[in-house]
Amino acid sequence: MKKIIGALCIMTLIWACSSESATDDEVIIPDDQEEVSFERSAMLINWADNIIIPSYEAFSGDLDALLNSFNTFKVDTNEGNLTAFRSAWINAYTSWQRVEMFEIGPAESVGFQLNMNIYPTNTENIDEFIVSGSYDLSLSSNRSSKGFPALDYLLNGLGEDDTSILAFYNGDNKDALFTFTEDVLLDMKSLTDTVLSDWTEGYRDTFVANDGASSTASVDRMVNDYIFYYEKYLRAGKMGIPLGVFSGAPLPENVEAYYEGTISNELFLEGLNAVQDFFNGKHFNSETEGESLASYLDALNSVKDGEDLSSLINAQFNTARDLVSDLAAFREEIENNNTPTAMFLAYDEVQKAVPMLKVDMVSAMSISIDFVDADGD
Amino acid sequence: MKKNLFVLSSIASLLFISCSSDDDSLELTTCEDGDCDPVETTIDNPDSYVFTRDNESTVSFDGQTTRLKMGSEILSALTDVTLTSDQILSMYAHEEGANDFEEIELNASDKSVKSKTAASADFFSTNATDQTLIRADFDGFITAQVNEVFPNWEVAAAEGTAGQIADGSSTRYINAQGLEYNQAFNKGLIGALTLDQIVNNYLSTAVLDEGDNRADNDANVVAEGKTYTNMEHKWDEAYGYVYGLNADAANPNDDLGADSFLNKYVGRVEGDDDFAGIADEIFQAFKLGRAAIVAKQYDVRDAQAEIIREKLSEVIGIRAVYYLQQGKNSLDQETPDYGGAFHDLSEGYGFVYSLQFTRKTNSTDPYFTKEEVDAFLVDIMDDGENGLWNVEAATLDAISTDISGRFSFTLEQAAE
16 A cells, blocks of 8 residues: 555656646645545634634624714714724724624624625715615615715715814704614624624534535635635725726725725735634634644645645735735725726735635635626626 | 439538538539539628628618617616506507607607517417417516515515515515516516517518518519618518627627627526537527528528527526526525525526527427426426425426426536
């Protein structure tokens, strides 16, 4: 048996050498499966207990702080409290970037991503809701009139500056405005409470126990959701769509936190950090790393072009981060440059990680991608 | 006897040439007047759908473009809650001068979508019964949308309750059984209007060769006041139902998806690797058939008509199976995606409806009869009290298997 494995290795090496000119994209996975010992369940436990649940708990805490700052502002409607309310919103929005990718189980059931963060927000609806006082935020069609982007409008978009924004909260319609803002916040809190309690009261065990390797196993599904998030939400939603990659013309109003105007790249970077930390199994708010997609790839000994695939993916994330960090706020980049070349270059580096994850990583792990580009109608 | 055999083999070679050739010009040998001296006849097959007589274009399909635009406005109207059912029914059964549409030219037109619904010469000229029933279905989709779904526009849908439901970032509006009437209307009309008019009407010899059409075409007699012969125009009218809204109608495959009807789904099937090339096959057959009319090569013309019938019918079959399987997959997961599934199944419902307008090659029959289609539609909705909310995977698989079994594609090829 050993001999056969040896022969296989040699053959693999020969094949590897000879195939280089033919295709650079082959991922080489040695055939000696016996040497691979990786416990998918250990990775699931690390994800659930050290990353996902702590991230939700932290987010939930920041959301409570946001509600408190709102209540303070409501009681004492002045500029200082508006500023505090706004910074609590930025804090929670940043913390949201650490949970947005986990659209599985409880989050998937309630449609967490799309109930919390559809932008651009529908300001026409919001204006009408405030005037009429009649709305049902649980409706599917109202998802684009609530969540963080609605708060962006309510905190930053009602007027040119804080004085004129405060005028709204002290004006004739103040009660309706406060009521609507509160309803948006309570809707976010209720969704978050549901997701977090479902995780801690049952789903965690279901998730961890489903440790097989099939299209319905937790690892396969989480990896699909993770890549979907990276490709559609982080890459396309936060950068590509406002940049005009898909429409041919820039759409600055599609920037996340458009009305605030300066934090979109920071929100993106927090999302990218969350993606990379998840990849490396890094515990929430800690330097400790546990079993992860990276360690799984290392156990599989996945090599591409002579380098560890996990190192290549981390290097690509780092390159993307460096370029995005050098950018001004996205809205500024898009509105102030005829062709926002620097942002396009950064986008291209973000994009380069997509095939690494969606082709190389999943083929090494024998995971099939279950999403395709949406039908569009 | 010997002569007959020769004629037969000559026809066979014609068919062979027409199917396999993609040359610009075809050299054909025919046997005329019983005198079997070979006569050379050339079909001048252009690169794009451009045909002229005395330097003027002979291609015209305004009426089809008009109906596709009317169809598109009707689809928008089906999600405009400010409209009444009478208003939308009037759009569907438009009368000249009535103020039904936003596009003013459409109002002036004497054409309507309803008058061409289930109106082909081959299938409905002696079947007013089914024609009436089918038109009543489309009227029914409109009135039910207004009466059942519009009142619940701002209500969350639930089993047994009409209303709205999330499908990804989109919102869908369904009846109490989970069906989107506007999808049933849209995808059903692909068969009842566009496909039926193409494969059972304009490409039919009953229409192409009607009256003196063949003699006139042989003698280059154009229709009164027109640049085209009647036969040329009939063929173009078929073409217009697929390509009537493309930016460059002479090269329509550059922007497939120009309408929400057949054009879009030729594009979708083309986008599936299993069927890549089908869009060009359809276009080439239209083009060669039209060139054959100019060259008075009616066997070549009819062979192209058969190719178009086969391929366009296949588009309907493939999309029916595709949507039923997509819907099944959306339901069959830890967190069932009801909104996504109902949207797919509603599209599938419409494509299944359209199967009764397909046309088998070298036959006068559809791939599925109206009775078979009606039975499928009942099956899709009757696994439980509440239609699509209760539909079972086995039902969707059984119908998918039945459909793919009658076409030359497999369920697996269509499903992804």
